[in-house]
Amino acid sequence: MSISRSYFYRIAISLKDRGVVRTAKLVYAERAFDWRHGTDTAGIVDLHELGIDSANKGDGGRYEGANPVVFHLMMQQIPIHDFCERTFLDFGCGKGLAMMLASQYGFRKIIGVEFSRNLCDICLRNLKKYQRSTCTVNNFEIVHADAAEYQIPPEATVFFFFNPFGSSVLARVLHNIETSLAQAPRQIWIAYENALHHDIFVARGFRVILRQTQNSLRIYPGGSSIYTNAISNSIQD
Numbered sequence: 340m341s342i343s344r345s346y347f348y349r350i351a352i353s354l355k356d357r358g359v360v361r362t363a364k365l366v367y368a369e370r371a372f373d374w375r376h377g378t379d380t381a382g383i384v385d386l387h388e389l390g391i392d393s394a395n396k397g398d399g400g401r402y403e404g405a406n407p408v409v410f411h412l413m414m415q416q417i418p419i420h421d422f423c424e425r426t427f428l429d430f431g432c433g434k435g436l437a438m439m440l441a442s443q444y445g446f447r448k449i450i451g452v453e454f455s456r457n458l459c460d461i462c463l464r465n466l467k468k469y470q471r472s473t474c475t476v477n478n479f480e481i482v483h484a485d486a487a488e489y490q491i492p493p494e495a496t497v498f499f500f501f502n503p504f505g506s507s508v509l510a511r512v513l514h515n516i517e518t519s520l521a522q523a524p525r526q527i528w529i530a531y532e533n534a535l536h537h538d539i540f541v542a543r544g545f546r547v548i549l550r551q552t553q554n555s556l557r558i559y560p561g562g563s564s565i566y567t568n569a570i571s572n573s574i575q576d
Contacts, residue, residue, distance in 0.1 A: 431503025493523035
């Protein structure tokens with residue numbers, strides 16, 4: 340199925356499942372960003388359409404940009420007031436949408452890790468277009484790397500996952516985060532959109548501060564979760 344056909348197929352399914360109003364909100368949320376900034380982040384791209392040289396390709400997920408509405412709802416639930424002192428790290432950054440959305444919170448640095456060279460190139464173009472459109476200069480860094488092999492920088496404190504890979508790679512990434520925490524103790528927060536592997540975070544001892552199994556747009560079967568490595572009150576729906 341082509342990229343365009345897959346997207347229109349998704350809209351057709353959405354109309355059936357969510358109705359016209361929710362589908363219109365979903366499409367607008369996903370397309371308005373590109374219309375406003377001249378970027379290319381919408382749509383769906385399967386892995387076989389990308390040039391990927393990684394032993395973990397089979398555990399990777401298709402490209403799909405994070406929904407801006409859900410992203411902002413999650414960010415508003417992270418109990419941080421000094422974003423300007425924090426570093427944001429997006430695993431499976433794709434075309435860079437979450438990185439650009441994160442820049443609106445004033446992070447000191449924003450890192451995107453992506454194992455597709457093609458997507459890294461698109462991401463770089465999008466970041467440049469976004470900065471021209473907004474007349475801003477952000478400290479963006481794109482890392483072409485396999486997330487399972489990526490060494491977590493000690494300054495990273497906010498992590499974002501939009502279900503970028505399966506349980507095998509996710510477990511290795513969480514192990515890398517734990518190693519980084521052992522070397523540089525600090526409080527972190529992890530925002531996980533479409534949290535299909537929520538149980539892995541719980542099993543590894545991360546504390547749940549937000550768990551939503553559904554949102555107003557009725558998207559993402561895995562719901563949304565936010566975790567921390569520090570003691571906090573759990574919020575369950």
